Amino acid sequence: DIQMTQSPSSLSASVGDRVTITCRASQSINSYLNWYQQKPGKAPKLLIYAASSLQSGVPSRFTGSASGTDFTFIISSLQPEDVATYYCQQSYSTWTFGQGTKVEIK
Amino acid sequence: EVQLLESGGGLVQPGGSLRLSCAASGFTFSNYAMTWVRQAPGKGLEWVSTLTGSGGSTYYADSVKGRFTISRDNAMNTLYLQMNSLRAEDTALYYCAKSFYDTSGAEAFDIWGQGTVVTVSS
Numbered sequence: 392d393i394q395m396t397q398s399p400s401s402l403s404a405s406v407g408d409r410v411t412i413t414c415r416a417s418q419s420i421n422s423y424l425n426w427y428q429q430k431p432g433k434a435p436k437l438l439i440y441a442a443s444s445l446q447s448g449v450p451s452r453f454t455g456s457a458s459g460t461d462f463t464f465i466i467s468s469l470q471p472e473d474v475a476t477y478y479c480q481q482s483y484s485t486w487t488f489g490q491g492t493k494v495e496i497k
Numbered sequence: 498e499v500q501l502l503e504s505g506g507g508l509v510q511p512g513g514s515l516r517l518s519c520a521a522s523g524f525t526f527s528n529y530a531m532t533w534v535r536q537a538p539g540k541g542l543e544w545v546s547t548l549t550g551s552g553g554s555t556y557y558a559d560s561v562k563g564r565f566t567i568s569r570d571n572a573m574n575t576l577y578l579q580m581n582s583l584r585a586e587d588t589a590l591y592y593c594a595k596s597f598y599d600t601s602g603a604e605a606f607d608i609w610g611q612g613t614v615v616t617v618s619s
Contacts, residue, residue, distance in 0.1 A: 392559070425605040427542075434592055434609035435534075435542065441603035478542055482604040485556050486532070486544040 393417055397479050397489030403497045410466040412492045414479035417460075423483040424462045426455055429491075430475045438477075439464065471496060499523035499608050501593050506613030513583050517613055519576040519593030524608075527551070527571040530596040532606060533578050535589035535615075545591070546578065561587075583617045590614050 394417040404410050414424065422442035427435040437446045442457040452467045466473055474496055479489040505517040519531070533545040546567040547556045555567055566579040576593050590612040597607035 422601075423603050425603075427606075429542075434611055435606075436609070437597070437605050437607045440597070440605040440607075441599055441601055444599060444603075446605075446607065476541075480542075480544075480605070485558075486547065488534075488542040488544065491541040 393420060393481050393484050393487050395479055395481055395487050395489040397492055399492060400490060401493040401495070403495045404469050405497045406469055406471060408469045410469050410473075410494060412464040412477055412479075412494075414462045414464070414489050415460055416462070416481055416483075419460060420481045420483035422457050423481055424455070424457065425480045425482060426453075426464045427478045427480065428473075428475045429478065435478065466494075469494070469496070499595070501595065501608055501610035503591065503593050503610045503613040506591065506615045508616045508618065509583055510619050511584060511617055513617070514579070514581045515583065515615060517578040517580065517591055517593075517615070519578075519610055521574045521576065521595070524595070526569075526574040530604075531569060531576045532594045532596065533567065533576075534592045534594055534606070534609075535587075536592070536612075537586075537589045540589075543589075547596075548576070580615070583615075585617050588615060588617045 396415045424442045426439040429435040439455040443455045476491045502520045532547040548567045564582045568577045592612045594606035595608040
């Protein structure tokens, strides 16, 4: 089974800050990596698919990139409405989620 | 509007059974794989099971293999999850989700329901 290691588990940043979350796959997954946002008490929402493609309607401050088995998710300018837990997910071989990163406002 | 609505959750004793349903609307249900994902209280997301659009292929997490069965009724636009031999560790909010495919073949879950709560306890 493919394992996804996501870091950090939580972070606190100021409004307007650049936020970076990373996810490492235990083996090659090509670019079959997705990012989801889950706000408290809500269902997850797809933000980015195939490592770097922005889902329709998602603000452009959210971006994703890939380098080998390492994947990066960036919020370029943190907004109050971005408070949430973010999950990576591989879809190369069945499906596996990362452990999640809780993002808070400082 | 594309929508998924789960139902069937509840309180069940260890060893018991429960069947979850997910009613879909707003898209051609039979064209898409469908998935169950669960979230234990205060924990992260865990993929549970996926079923292809035709119903021809099923996939299960090791944690539920042999106990849970995913199925669908494309005429009724409904996805099911039959859960048997339930354990305390199956306690979670269960979401159904629709698959989305891009031109490269990458797959993601683009539509999610609001979930139904399953509690396994004596």
